[in-house]
Each structure stands twice: as structure tokens, then as C-alpha cells.
Amino acid sequence: MPKPQAVVFDIGNVLIEWQPERHYDAIVGEARRKEMFAAVDLHAMNDRVDLGENFHDTVMDCAKAYPEFAEDIRRWHDDWLHMASPAIPHSVALLRALRKAGVPVFALSNFGVETFALAEVEYPFLQEFDRRYISGHMRLAKPGPEIYAALEADSGVAPEALLFADDRADNIAAAKARGWQTHLFTGPQGWARALVETGLLTDAEAGL
Structure with a gap:
């Protein structure tokens, strides 16, 4: 070559x-994180952001769609710098x-x-x-x-x-x-x- x-x-x-799972484990615990990630495809949500969809709106729409996990889904937006570190x-x-x-x-x-x-x-x-x-x-x-x-x-x-x-x-x-x-x-x-x-x-x- x-x-x-x-x-x-x-x-x-x-x-x-870039370790979102690690951050969630530290904040909400591994069991809660696994439950949420099994129910909500957060990485697919993030793929939409990576293709140019608005970060805030995409995360908040996802949170509204899954009210049982809404607070933790919003962390993807609010805690983003902690996940990317x-x-x-x-x-x-x-x-x-x-x-x-x-x-x-x-x-x-x-x-x-x-x-x-x-x-x-x-x-x-x-x-x-x-x-x-x-x-x-x-x-x-x-x-x-x-x-x-x-x-x-x-x-x-x-x-x-x-x-x-x-x-x-x-x-x-x-x-x-x-x-x-x-x-x-x-x-x-x-x-x-x-x-x-x-x-x-x-x-x-x-x-x-």
C-alpha cells in the first residue's frame, strides 16, 4: 500500500x-438502564440526530412517546456531555x-x-x-x-x-x-x- x-x-x-450506557448505569442503575434500552431504541433515536434532525426536538419527542421512561430519556439531551466524555x-x-x-x-x-x-x-x-x-x-x-x-x-x-x-x-x-x-x-x-x-x-x- x-x-x-x-x-x-x-x-x-x-x-x-462515547458511552451512554455507562452514564445511565451510574445515574439510574444498571437494571433500570437495561429495562429502558430494551423498551426504547435510543441509539436509533440518536441516529436520527446524526442525520441532521434537531437534537432537542428528537429527544423530547421520544420522551413523550415513552412516558414511563420520559425523565430518563430527557437525560440523553440534558446529560449529553457526560455521555460524550x-x-x-x-x-x-x-x-x-x-x-x-x-x-x-x-x-x-x-x-x-x-x-x-x-x-x-x-x-x-x-x-x-x-x-x-x-x-x-x-x-x-x-x-x-x-x-x-x-x-x-x-x-x-x-x-x-x-x-x-x-x-x-x-x-x-x-x-x-x-x-x-x-x-x-x-x-x-x-x-x-x-x-x-x-x-x-x-x-x-x-x-x-
Whole structure:
């Protein structure tokens, strides 16, 4: 494979932990959380936000539809920053090391319009990408091929020259099918090693 010309980061669980279940377990207890998640497809609700539906309205409509869980569903809106936390410091350092080395760095993330605006304030490093491809603004989402094609067309980088890190196997498979170089993210150490192996960073630059 050619040396990558640009690196593409997912955000959730790559740069910022995204663990709604963990937050609910801490607030309402595991039993209540399991009951609610079995009755209400909250991740499907969030997928609608990621495709550009209004964050507040989508969550509140869902809460109205399930009055027995209404208070806890509203937490998805009110506690969102607690679910999307903390940042993953080593991954942030890798983003900055790549930029310092002159490697273009893009974001490709399923994220709502309003939730991304919240995240940008909480996590200023999200403003450091050279280009950002955010599903809510594009009305396209991974793993649909259209969002990958849009990144290729806009960036002008050939598929085989893109190196993409994501924590979801389906998103990785979709990128790989287009010829992208990929890394299934399971932790920043493995991602750091991948960046060294592709010749983009030295061990020292990668924090290894």
C-alpha cells in the first residue's frame, strides 16, 4: 500500500469516549438502564440526530412517546456531555503530532449538528482538523458509501491514500470496500503503532 497522504479520524470512541450506557448505569442503575434500552431504541433515536434532525426536538419527542421512561430519556439531551466524555488524551496527541508533521488530518464522524456544536466548545481540539465531514451537516452517515464518496470528492485524495481509524467494524468495512487503508481502533496504543508502521510518525512522535 502507498504511504497515506491524509489521515481520517472518527471521533466517538477514538478521540472522545462515547458511552451512554455507562452514564445511565451510574445515574439510574444498571437494571433500570437495561429495562429502558430494551423498551426504547435510543441509539436509533440518536441516529436520527446524526442525520441532521434537531437534537432537542428528537429527544423530547421520544420522551413523550415513552412516558414511563420520559425523565430518563430527557437525560440523553440534558446529560449529553457526560455521555460524550472524557477525551482520549493519547489520541488527541496523535492528531496534533500528525498535523505538526505536515500530514493532513480529516474528521469523518456520525454527529448531530447541535451535539457537535456542544462538543466543539468542550473539546477545542475538534477545531484543529484540516477538514471535517460531520454527518448531521451532510445528511449522510457511516457506513453508507455516500459519505465516504463525498470525502473523497471534496478532499481530492485518492481512496488508497487515505488512512482511516474507526472503532466500528461496519464503518471500517465500508471504507475498506472503497480502497481506503483502515485501522480498527481498540485503543490509542494500537493506533499509534499503526501510524508508525505506515511511516507517518516516529516512535517518539507517536508517544511510544
